[in-house]
Amino acid sequence: MKNLSNSFVDLIIVNALLPLKFCYDRSQGELGSTIIMNLVTALKPEENSVISNFQDLGVSCDSGLEGQGLLQLYNSFCTKNKCLQCPVGISILGRNN
Secondary structure, X not given: OOOOOHHHHHHHHHHHHHXXXXXXXXXXXXXXXXXXXXXXXXXOOOOOHHHHHHHHOOOOOOOHHHHHHHHHHHHHOXXXXXXXXXXXXXXXXXXXX
């Protein structure tokens, strides 16, 4: 018998259950759910190379919400080489080395 780790359960919650809850709430006419925000804020951030690289650059990531935000920044800016349009990219490139 295999057990699921806590980090894997958190991944399932963030990537499957919370989006389903959000879509259900929207279909019922609810625009924002504090339950979803409270849950994702209470979770630990994912452990992956993207978040680790941001943390190595000095960007803090203390919750699942911040982790999801960093992943969104990565997918929207880093993968498209839009560093000068990203707040983190501007901060890094603007540093005096």
